[in-house]
Amino acid sequence: MSTEVTSPEAGETTAGNYFVANYPPFHFWDKGTAQHLEELLSKPAAKETPLGVYFHIPFCRKRCHFCYFRVYTERSAGEIQRYLDAGMAELERYAGAPFVNGRKPKFIYFGGGTPSYLSVKQLRSVTDRMKELLSWDEVEEVTFEAEPGTLNEGKLQAIRELGVTRLSLGVENFDSHILEINGRAHRADEIQRAYKAARDAGFPQINIDLISGMVEETEDNWRENIRKLIELEPDCVTIYQMEVPYNTGIFKQMKAEGKLVAPVANWATKRAWTGYAFAELEKAGYTVTSGYTAVRDPERTKFVYRDSLWKGADLIGAGVSAFSHIGGVHFQNMTEIEQYIDTVTGGNLPVLRAMATTPEERLIRELILQLKLGRVQAAYFQQKFGVDVKSRFALQWQGLEQETLGQWTGGQFDLTREALLKVDSLLHPFFLPQHQNSRYA
Numbered sequence: 001m002s003t004e005v006t007s008p009e010a011g012e013t014t015a016g017n018y019f020v021a022n023y024p025p026f027h028f029w030d031k032g033t034a035q036h037l038e039e040l041l042s043k044p045a046a047k048e049t050p051l052g053v054y055f056h057i058p059f060c061r062k063r064c065h066f067c068y069f070r071v072y073t074e075r076s077a078g079e080i081q082r083y084l085d086a087g088m089a090e091l092e093r094y095a096g097a098p099f100v101n102g103r104k105p106k107f108i109y110f111g112g113g114t115p116s117y118l119s120v121k122q123l124r125s126v127t128d129r130m131k132e133l134l135s136w137d138e139v140e141e142v143t144f145e146a147e148p149g150t151l152n153e154g155k156l157q158a159i160r161e162l163g164v165t166r167l168s169l170g171v172e173n174f175d176s177h178i179l180e181i182n183g184r185a186h187r188a189d190e191i192q193r194a195y196k197a198a199r200d201a202g203f204p205q206i207n208i209d210l211i212s213g214m215v216e217e218t219e220d221n222w223r224e225n226i227r228k229l230i231e232l233e234p235d236c237v238t239i240y241q242m243e244v245p246y247n248t249g250i251f252k253q254m255k256a257e258g259k260l261v262a263p264v265a266n267w268a269t270k271r272a273w274t275g276y277a278f279a280e281l282e283k284a285g286y287t288v289t290s291g292y293t294a295v296r297d298p299e300r301t302k303f304v305y306r307d308s309l310w311k312g313a314d315l316i317g318a319g320v321s322a323f324s325h326i327g328g329v330h331f332q333n334m335t336e337i338e339q340y341i342d343t344v345t346g347g348n349l350p351v352l353r354a355m356a357t358t359p360e361e362r363l364i365r366e367l368i369l370q371l372k373l374g375r376v377q378a379a380y381f382q383q384k385f386g387v388d389v390k391s392r393f394a395l396q397w398q399g400l401e402q403e404t405l406g407q408w409t410g411g412q413f414d415l416t417r418e419a420l421l422k423v424d425s426l427l428h429p430f431f432l433p434q435h436q437n438s439r440y441a
């Protein structure tokens with residue numbers, strides 16, 4: 001039942017998405033409106049559902065060639081302030097709604113873009129306002145994405161003092177030439193400086209992001225990357241395999257040159273490099289906890305944001321293009337910053353598209369997201385959805401077992417390491433027929 005990620009004859013990296021971030025897929029989210037969200041917010045939420053807040057900071061020093069997010073470079077302090085004010089006005093709408101009604105967030109996430117692009121003054125005023133709107137008293141984790149070149153000792157100390165517990169460093173590669181050729185703003189020496197200062201600032205958890213298969217990546221360089229990574233001893237490591245969606249600089253260049261294959265390693269190589277990294281990390285005492293992550297101490301190093309979302313938590317996503325999942329409904333905000341600011345400052349909710357999910361779709365969503373951890377437990381789904389996933393998806397499990405990609409042991413299905421390294425390509429057979437299509441690489 002497995003689906004290979006690229007054309008079988010080549011296995012090359014072609015344009016398209018590999019990473020399955022949500023379900024049903026985004027291109028089906030066209031049935032909801034701001035009115036829909038207003039209605040949802042006017043009623044109380046299910047009390048036991050955990051709540052999280054995501055705030056999107058869409059500014060970066062420069063645009064990386066592989067980036068597929070909506071980001072803005074060279075914005076003035078005044079323009080940034082207008083955006084932050086709009087973000088807080090949006091959050092105020094949520095905080096005052098019966099749906100939230102005094103609920104306290106369990107996790108906060110600052111994503112982007114580059115949250116660390118903001119000045120300490122801007123960060124202080126935003127987080128002060130956020131805490132006024134929604135208490136951080138019961139927050140278990142505050143994650144903050146950072147680009148190494150935007151950090152210094154003073155800023156890192158201030159970020160820690162704001163309450164950030166999980167600093168996620170977008171390192172991507174330790175080689176300055178590879179960083180440069182891929183359009184990254186930072187360089188190798190900035191990584192070392194930022195990491196040391198982050199350690200000194202005392203963050204309970206530091207994550208390092210890497211990408212396997214950047215343009216001009218080689219076997220030797222990748223091995224050197226992993227050596228340097230392990231030398232730093234981060235609490236958590238996240239490795240993405242390079243994909244080339246249609247809105248990236250790399251794809252635009254491919255199109256201009258009439259090329260169908262991206263100038264990056266093929267899928268087998270990217271998987272092998274990620275597998276090598278995991279094996280080396282395990283030798284160094286790390287535990288692999290998903291298809292993308294390894295942690296030094298699984299007892300201490302949790303990822304509350306990911307684990308809560310993958311178990312159906314409510315997420316209020318504020319900011320341009322931000323995603324929310326509220327009361328079983330997916331929403332995405334408008335993706336143009338001016339339109340977003342004008343809509344919010346005009347007193348309206350900036351919804352671009354939405355989709356109300358059925359219980360079956362919510363079950364599939366949690367099942368495929370949890371499969372990315374490498375294992376699922378039948379009892380969880382039986383208890384939450386009243387469905388025996390073992391029999392409901394018997395054909396899909398059979399397909400995985402026949403290809404020796406995983407097996408049931410009692411009430412738990414475990415993926416093999418080989419399967420985990422290509423987990424996103426194994427999820428589509430679990431989709432409902434109307435959601436299966438070829439929009440993935």
Ligand code: SF4
Pocket residue numbers: 059060062063064066067068069071112113114147170
């Ligand atoms: S730093 Fe991240 S969000 Fe910004 S351009 Fe690069 S990949 Fe995109």
